[in-house]
Amino acid sequence: MNTAAKCMGTACLLLLFTFSPLAQQPTSANEPPQSQQSAAINLTAIRKTIDTGHPADALQRLQDLRKSGDQPGLSRLEGLAHYALNDLKAADTAFAAALVFDPSDIESTQMRGLTLFRLGRPADAIPLLESAAAKGSLGKADPNYILALCYMDTRRYDDARHAFAAQFGFQPDSAAAYLAAARMFLRREFIPVSQTFAQKSLELDPALPLAHELLGEIALAGNHLDDAIAEFQKEKERNPLEGSIYDRLGDAYTRAARYDDAQRSLQAALLLEPNATGPYILLGKTMLKKGDAVAATTYLEHANQLDPSNYITHSLLGQAYRAMSRAEDASRETATAQKLQAATEPRLDGPH
Template sequence: MTLLPIRSVFVLVGGLAVCAALHAESPATQGAPKQDGSTPSASSATRDAGVEQATRLMQQGKNDEALRLLENIAAAEPARRGIARQIGIAYYRKSDFLKAVASFKKALEEDPGDSEAIQLMGLSYYLAGRPAEAIGPLEKVQTWYPSANVDASYILGICYIQTKDYASARKAFAKMFGVPTDSAAGYLFTARMLLRQDYDPVAEEYAKKAAELDPKLPRVHLLLGELYLYKSRLPEAVEQFQNELELNPGDASVYYK
């Protein structure tokens, strides 16, 4: 889980900020309480507790409450590292994706190597309907993060499809399923994804390529049959289903078709 290290960073940064403030004060004022009765260390500890509370609220699905809390902390301590990232996660979880992008950009100004922020920014672009802008971040990071709640490798492949970069889509799906890019299986998996996205002509082309590379590959004729059935090309659909049954007679779904 990534949350525990984040909390540790918050505590460390808060502690360093307190030390710096104490050294900056004159001996007469060091450790003296503020007029409102609070000390710098108490304020920092309160904000640390606020970050932890915001995390718990997000885990409970109370994203608006978490956002209010985090934005108050950011207003009180604008230079505090890590808050922009947490705000981005809260926006992501409440499906306000363009605001999430803006927050993740701020987080990456603080830490350009924050892989989770990079991936979540890419996913936010995709979910906001901007697949071309999602590709760059998603190409950089394809690790599973619980905060994302989706498979980033799958989303990257879909982004390639939506931008009509079919060769890169095939590469992404082949990597996702652990097969060679130019294999029959690589073409078949991509054809299935293309069909789901309603890219029928390219799906047919890729399925035929898979059948050409390996005529005995299971489910390739099933996919072609489904595609032809969808297009009301019934004789061709029946032929493909019969071909599939010859290869895979135990597949009940073919009989259903």
């Protein structure tokens, strides 16, 4: 065979190999098909759209993708977009669908638990959040915290304590765990159980910092002023340089009409915490009670410089200016207080 014929034969073999099915296989057996790669890229881009604050745009793109059929991660992203839009029922439906598609989807597990909690279904949320917490997922919120709130709402107080302890890294039956749970119970206005847990923390550790302060707050919430003052005094003995103790003690003295004691305590609070707004406001209130509108104005104007959005400050300033016959200033401050207070009140016409 001559050289030309050999070359033509070789060219034919090359052409045959190039267009054969074997020649078109991926170079790696582990490499996904091109369509799967494109879908993954699309979902990553849509997730970024949600995370950067454009969930409505993301939903439109997800609807276009769904025309090609379901795929991993699609329902989860729909749930995240609905959640960002505060459409909790639609979010719950989407996360439920994501878990049917993939029961091991930890993000959908946590997010459905969080969604159910916000829908007022804590008992249904608990198993999902327990699963997420066991796997150490964080996501948009620590599942231990939301789980603890669900336990509180279903009156499972010891389970709530254990969840709070896990969040803070405390031993579940320690004095610190009881005190942390007691503080959270007080925040949710579970007054009797908060008091029980705070007292238990002191039984376990009589020298535990801030336990007496919390018992003072509990007594103050129930308007048991003598008990509150006694607890705050005990805490002051343990923490003599903690400014918040003097602030709370001053509040209790003001409510008990012990205005000189309140003034002394609040001035001590300012020495320790000169940038805290609370003592200035309480001193303004105390000085008004003592009939010294000029001194009250000085404290309240400084509080307003620190935090101009506090409606209580403006309300008290209105009273102080009125006592000084500054009618125009009083009217302005009262109107500002009413406007700020209205802005903080819950609304019933928001998104559902």
